[in-house]
Amino acid sequence: MKKLFIQTYGCQMNLADSEEMAAHLAARGFELTELLEEADLALVNTCTVRDHAEHRALSLLGRLRRWKREKSGRRIIFAGCAAQRLGEKLKKTFPYLDLISGAKDIDSFSTLLDKSGLFPSVPGAGNNAAQPGVSGYVTIMRGCDFACSYCIVPSVRGPVHCLPSADILKRAAQKAAEGYPEIVLLGQTVNAWREEGKTFADLLNEVSALPGVERVRFVSPHPAFITPEFLAAVEHNPKIARHIHLPVQSGSSKVLKEMKRGYTRELFLEKVDALKARGFAVSTDIIVGFPTETLQDFEETLSLVERAGFSAAYCFKYSPRAGTPAAQMKLWDEKTLEERLDILLNRVRGLAEAAYQRQVGKPVQILMETPDKGRTSDNFWAQTKKSYTIGTMVQSQAQSAQGTLLLTRD
Numbered sequence: 001m002k003k004l005f006i007q008t009y010g011c012q013m014n015l016a017d018s019e020e021m022a023a024h025l026a027a028r029g030f031e032l033t034e035l036l037e038e039a040d041l042a043l044v045n046t047c048t049v050r051d052h053a054e055h056r057a058l059s060l061l062g063r064l065r066r067w068k069r070e071k072s073g074r075r076i077i078f079a080g081c082a083a084q085r086l087g088e089k090l091k092k093t094f095p096y097l098d099l100i101s102g103a104k105d106i107d108s109f110s111t112l113l114d115k116s117g118l119f120p121s122v123p124g125a126g127n128n129a130a131q132p133g134v135s136g137y138v139t140i141m142r143g144c145d146f147a148c149s150y151c152i153v154p155s156v157r158g159p160v161h162c163l164p165s166a167d168i169l170k171r172a173a174q175k176a177a178e179g180y181p182e183i184v185l186l187g188q189t190v191n192a193w194r195e196e197g198k199t200f201a202d203l204l205n206e207v208s209a210l211p212g213v214e215r216v217r218f219v220s221p222h223p224a225f226i227t228p229e230f231l232a233a234v235e236h237n238p239k240i241a242r243h244i245h246l247p248v249q250s251g252s253s254k255v256l257k258e259m260k261r262g263y264t265r266e267l268f269l270e271k272v273d274a275l276k277a278r279g280f281a282v283s284t285d286i287i288v289g290f291p292t293e294t295l296q297d298f299e300e301t302l303s304l305v306e307r308a309g310f311s312a313a314y315c316f317k318y319s320p321r322a323g324t325p326a327a328q329m330k331l332w333d334e335k336t337l338e339e340r341l342d343i344l345l346n347r348v349r350g351l352a353e354a355a356y357q358r359q360v361g362k363p364v365q366i367l368m369e370t371p372d373k374g375r376t377s378d379n380f381w382a383q384t385k386k387s388y389t390i391g392t393m394v395q396s397q398a399q400s401a402q403g404t405l406l407l408t409r410d
């Protein structure tokens, strides 16, 4: 058997795409290894949302030059969003690359492998199915119809393409039958999913009713589709996880407008309040140092963080992306970006611990990921007194919190 080493950068959709590519390569006789030294094929699945992510992938590609020379027959595949953005011009800098497969090529990856002539099918070859863990990922849509002024995703991934619900349900049922009790639905703007006669909430409810499905999560939603109708349709379904990752990006209505996010600070906070009133923990993404962000705007972000009571916040320095409208604007200097990120991170640091403290005394439903640890429905990490089989759902109560760990009474 030949060996395949995969390095994945970026979001959960990329992890799901890497799994899919690994399955196609398994049919061509490649089994997974965690060690680059023993691999015959290196697959680098990339992200381009910020310059830093792209840079890391390119620097790995640089290092692979030597790796490839060390043993004859070694191959390199460069895939994902950075591959989509840079395309064939990568071959100029990295002539030793064997195959480029952009993010949009994921559905034709197998055909690309065939066309290259480098990876013939091996009759009877095994599969690369990972040991079933707890979460089974199912991509339900790709692309984005928004046009946030800082974001490269719409140009790299293209417009929204929704998978048919019949295919999604089949895939989710398959995952559940393989032993994944939690199904995570994935998409760049996952809750933009739609189908004639069916809403995203309908889909969530249908997936949650499949045999073997204990819990359903979804990433990443856009605030535009968190409506009263959506909340009414999911709030009484306990299998839909009580956590939502809802990127806000800025706390200033002025900056939100310039980012073209389509909502104001007040509207976002209304949505957070509605979610929290129904028991959802809310986490978020924030960008600091958008070109038009004044000190006052930045302070509004700080105050929004306090007001919203997020359970977590991922914070990023603004990174200009070629071809986006914001890339034309005057940038803040690196020192300002660093300072703002530092201040925000300091504010955010206590958020998770405070959210954990707020859980003490509450009932928890833990899906076990190790014999004594798992995640609650609202996405808190919890430790049980007794040991349980991985994948079981444990009902208990949070007795105390130690940093970012709940200790239960079970």
Ligand code: 5AD
Pocket (backbone or CB within 6 Å): 049, 050, 150, 151, 152, 247, 249, 285, 286, 287, 316, 317, 318, 319, 320, 321
């Ligand atoms: N610069 C910095 N952060 C960005 N993100 C998206 N585009 C950029 C950019 N140009 C962040 C957003 C998004 C997350 C996935 O990445 O916060 O929610």
Ligand code: SF4
Pocket (backbone or CB within 6 Å): 144, 145, 146, 147, 148, 151, 152, 153, 154, 188, 189, 222
């Ligand atoms: Fe990018 Fe905005 Fe689309 Fe999210 S909604 S992928 S930030 S353009």
